[in-house]
C-alpha cells in the first residue's frame with residue numbers, strides 16, 4: 001500500500017484479510033475521500049479494481065451523520081440500474097463507513113470535459129439519455145437525487161455514464177404515498193434550481209431536472225450557464241432566462257437540443273420538462289435507437305415500478321443498512337486537497 005494513504009500495518013492487515021487493498025486517492029468530496037482499491041478472491045486471487053468511498057462521521061457535521069448518511073446507505077443498497085454505480089459492499093467500523101463500488105476508469109464528467117473540451121452533440125445525446133434513464137429509475141421509486149452535477153456522473157472504461165453520490169438523495173413521498181416537499185438547501189449552487197435558491201419548500205424531483213439542464217448546457221458549452229458569484233444575481237438570471245449558448249457552439253447545435261435545454265432550464269416549475277419528456281424528446285429521437293430500452297434498462301425500470309407500487313401500497317421495503325462491526329482501518333489523513341468544483345474550474349458563458 002502506498003505511503004500517502006497513511007495506513008498502519010494493522011489497518012492494512014484488516015483490509016487485506018478481507019481481500020481489499022487501497023491503492024491511491026481518486027477524489028475528495030465534502031465529507032468523503034474516494035480511493036482506487038483492489039478486491040481479490042478465490043484460490044487464484046483474481047482481482048477486481050473497485051473504488052472505495054470512506055466517510056468519517058467524526059469529521060462530518062452532526063446533521064449529515066444523523067440525517068443524510070443513513071438515507072444514503074438505505075438508498076444505495078436498494079439501487080440496481082445499468083446507469084447507476086454498482087455498490088459492491090459496505091462496511092462500518094467505529095466512526096468510519098467504507099463503501100466499495102465499481103471503479104469508473106474514465107473519472108467524472110467534469111474532469112472529462114475539462115480535459116477533452118465540449119462534448120460533441122451525438123455523444124452528449126447518448127450520455128444525457130443515460131443520465132435521464134438513471135433518473136427515471138430513481139424518480140419512479142420516488143427518490144430524488146438532489147445533487148446532480150458533472151462531478152457525480154462517472155465514466156466507465158466503455159464510456160458509459162454511471163450516476164454516483166447519493167449523499168443528498170431522499171424519498172419524496174411518505175408512507176401514505178403523499179408527496180413530501182424539501183426545504184433543505186441541497187447540492188451545489190451552480191446546479192441549483194431557482195425554487196431551491198428561493199428558500200421555500202420545493203419539489204425535489206422537479207429541481208433535479210433543472211440540474212440535468214445545467215449538465216446538458218455544460219456538456220455542450222464547456223462553460224456554466226449562469227454567473228453564480230452572487231446568489232441574488234444568479235436567481236435573477238435564472239428566472240429571467242438570461243443565458244445563451246456560447247457563440248462558438250451556437251451555430252453548430254441543433255434546434256432540438258436548444259429547445260430541450262430551454263425546457264430544462266425553465267424557471268416555471270409547472271412547465272419544466274419531467275424526466276420522461278427528455279426520454280421522448282425530439283432531440284433523443286434524432287437517433288431513433290436511443291428511444292428503445294435495452295434488456296437491462298427495461299428490467300431495471302420494471303423493478304422500479306414494482307418497488308413504487310410497494311411504497312404507494314404502504315409496504316415500503318424497510319431493508320436498512322446494518323453496519324457490521326468490522327475491525328477496519330482508521331485513517332489519520334487530515335490534509336485537504338479537495339478537488340475544485342465545476343464553478344471553480346469553468347467560466348460562465350455570460351462573462352465570456
Ligand SMILES: Nc1ncnc2c1ncn2[C@@H]1O[C@H](COP(=O)(O)OP(=O)(O)OP(=O)(O)O)[C@@H](O)[C@H]1O
Nearest residue numbers: 027028029030031032034051102103104108151165
Ligand atoms: N466509483 C468511482 N470511480 C471513480 N472515481 C470516483 C468514484 N466514486 C467517486 N469518484 C471520484 O471521487 C469524487 C468524490 O466522490 P463523491 O461525489 O461520491 O464524494 P462526496 O464527498 O459525496 O462528494 P460531494 O461533496 O461532491 O457531494 C467524484 O467526483 C469522482 O471524481
